[in-house]
Amino acid sequence: MSRRTHVDPLLAAEAAAASGAPALRMTGVGKTYGSGAGRVVALRELDLEVRPGEFVVLLGPSGSGKTTLLNLVGGIEEPSAGVIEVAGVDIGALNNKQRTAFRRDRVGFVFQFFNLVPTLTAQENVEVLAELTGPNAAARSRGALDLVGVGDVADRFPGQLSGGQQQRVAIARAIVKEPPLLLCDEPTGSLDLNTGRQVLAVLRELAREGHHTVLLVTHNSEIARMADRVVWLRSGAISRSETVAHPVEASELQW
Numbered sequence: 612m613s614r615r616t617h618v619d620p621l622l623a624a625e626a627a628a629a630s631g632a633p634a635l636r637m638t639g640v641g642k643t644y645g646s647g648a649g650r651v652v653a654l655r656e657l658d659l660e661v662r663p664g665e666f667v668v669l670l671g672p673s674g675s676g677k678t679t680l681l682n683l684v685g686g687i688e689e690p691s692a693g694v695i696e697v698a699g700v701d702i703g704a705l706n707n708k709q710r711t712a713f714r715r716d717r718v719g720f721v722f723q724f725f726n727l728v729p730t731l732t733a734q735e736n737v738e739v740l741a742e743l744t745g746p747n748a749a750a751r752s753r754g755a756l757d758l759v760g761v762g763d764v765a766d767r768f769p770g771q772l773s774g775g776q777q778q779r780v781a782i783a784r785a786i787v788k789e790p791p792l793l794l795c796d797e798p799t800g801s802l803d804l805n806t807g808r809q810v811l812a813v814l815r816e817l818a819r820e821g822h823h824t825v826l827l828v829t830h831n832s833e834i835a836r837m838a839d840r841v842v843w844l845r846s847g848a849i850s851r852s853e854t855v856a857h858p859v860e861a862s863e864l865q866w
């Protein structure tokens with residue numbers, strides 16, 4: 612087991628707030644894929660700031676660059692231009708080893724398709740990640756499963772769980788390392804309305820009580836009603852950004 616600094620999201624949020632650093636700051640970020648005739652500009656000169664504990668919904672049609680943006684913030688891909696700072700740290704300035712630690716410890720990813728390992732139980736799916744990031748993996752995993760409301764099915768395999776339960780296991784897996792930043796890519800894209808609302812309520816609660824900063828991308832504009840802020844992405848650029856005066860509860864959403 613490699614050495615690591617355990618990052619408590621509350622401490623990280625407080626440290627970022629105290630230092631005045633936003634949870635996320637993107638400055639002039641661009642991303643281009645391919646070259647010549649196959650060149651695709653996925654993001655162009657994008658500026659975005661998210662404060663610690665904020666729940667931001669990023670809306671945009673398919674192909675507008677939502678997944679690219681999350682992958683850049685999560686350190687999975689590198690920008691072609693610009694600077695990305697997470698809690699004041701310029702992730703482009705990290706060396707390979709630091710970047711690996713950043714991805715492992717500081718960001719949690721939740722995807723549309725839950726990507727659970729079918730031959731591992733819910734508990735084991737979470738433990739695999741917990742073991743990478745500190746001691747007491749079993750207890751921490753159980754704690755994360757309890758927190759998102761699936762502790763009672765910890766010993767089941769993914770195939771024995773509903774879609775909503777599987778997504779909650781995936782969220783538990785993402786938060787077991789207590790990442791300050793939670794990046795969610797269409798997390799309700801393959802769930803029905805009721806299940807989707809439950810999963811969104813869990814994410815909302817993690818931002819409110821767990822002090823995670825949540826960046827959630829979706830093409831479902833209804834989800835924007837529960838955000839602290841909505842950012843619209845069009846053809847790789849931010850077309851609008853708006854604070855939500857009175858965010859509604861996830862249970863009130865309709866689609």
Ligand SMILES: Nc1ncnc2c1ncn2[C@@H]1O[C@H](COP(=O)(O)OP(=O)(O)O)[C@@H](O)[C@H]1O
Nearest residue numbers: 644651653671672673674675676677678679680
């Ligand atoms: N690895 C890649 N190689 C080439 N083009 C890509 C790659 N990933 C994304 N793109 C292109 O970048 C644009 C934005 O894609 P994406 O970020 O996936 O959008 P969204 O998630 O909003 O649907 C699209 O035109 C897409 O085809």
Ligand SMILES: [Mg+2]
Nearest residue numbers: 677678679796
């Ligand atoms: Mg996408």
